[in-house]
Amino acid sequence: MPRAATQGCDHAGEPRAAAAQTGRLGARDTYQPKRERALDRYDGLTRFFHWVFAAVIIYTSVAGYTLARIGGGAVHDFLSRLNMSIATVLIVLFPLRVIWKFVRVEPRALPNTSAWQRSLANGVHSLIYATIFAVLASGFLMVPNGYSFFGLIEIHTPFPKGALTDELFTVHRASCALLAGLVALHVLAVIKHQLIARNDVLRRML
Numbered sequence: 001m002p003r004a005a006t007q008g009c010d011h012a013g014e015p016r017a018a019a020a021q022t023g024r025l026g027a028r029d030t031y032q033p034k035r036e037r038a039l040d041r042y043d044g045l046t047r048f049f050h051w052v053f054a055a056v057i058i059y060t061s062v063a064g065y066t067l068a069r070i071g072g073g074a075v076h077d078f079l080s081r082l083n084m085s086i087a088t089v090l091i092v093l094f095p096l097r098v099i100w101k102f103v104r105v106e107p108r109a110l111p112n113t114s115a116w117q118r119s120l121a122n123g124v125h126s127l128i129y130a131t132i133f134a135v136l137a138s139g140f141l142m143v144p145n146g147y148s149f150f151g152l153i154e155i156h157t158p159f160p161k162g163a164l165t166d167e168l169f170t171v172h173r174a175s176c177a178l179l180a181g182l183v184a185l186h187v188l189a190v191i192k193h194q195l196i197a198r199n200d201v202l203r204r205m206l
């Protein structure tokens with residue numbers, strides 16, 4: 001289970017989360033020593049994983065939907081191989097990210113949020129992890145006869161072209177659409193917290 005950072009106090013001895021709640025203050029608005037501020041933020045490795053995954057998922061989604069429209073040809077094949085190679089980086093990083101999620105120290109709870117909002121956020125985050133797994137696994141397994149990883153090494157895949165790889169492509173399409181929807185929901189939630197609740201949620205991941 002991930003460990004949670006404990007609640008800290010500000011210089012006046014008042015619990016900071018309570019002060020932020022009553023005064024609708026973000027963590028940045030209250031005085032905190034540097035070590036205390038670190039407890040309101042995700043650790044460096046979590047932030048690294050988050051932004052690498054975000055960049056790759058956004059790029060591969062845009063490229064994947066573009067590829068589906070441009071049909072065959074040399075440009076398609078080049079972009080398709082590039083897309084598979086970039087997505088393969090996530091296949092390597094994904095298990096490390098999951099392990100790290102279970103052992104890291106969690107930052108303190110976000111101010112101005114209720115227990116059900118935190119449960120909802122945790123549920124959506126878990127669903128995003130499960131969907132990323134489905135996208136990566138189906139993407140890898142549906143490619144018949146392997147592919148080249150950035151032209152450096154040949155990656156072997158288990159199934160020849162047939163009904164199974166076709167079904168896996170269906171799973172890939174469905175999980176990609178679900179992931180795109182979840183990412184949109186996630187971004188909207190961040191915007192809502194940042195602009196309406198004003199709890200400086202974005203700074204926790206920067």
Ligand code: HEM
Nearest residue numbers: 057060061064065067068080084087135136139140173176
């Ligand atoms: C970050 C994870 C990934 C995302 C977000 C993603 C996204 C997408 C999207 C949006 C499509 C278009 C689906 C459609 O036509 O409706 C697609 C197609 C495809 N994906 Fe993925 N994908 C990912 C991982 C992978 C992996 C790991 C592989 C294989 C190693 C792969 C191989 C393919 C292939 C072969 C296609 C068919 C289009 C083409 O000819 O390249 N994908 N992907």
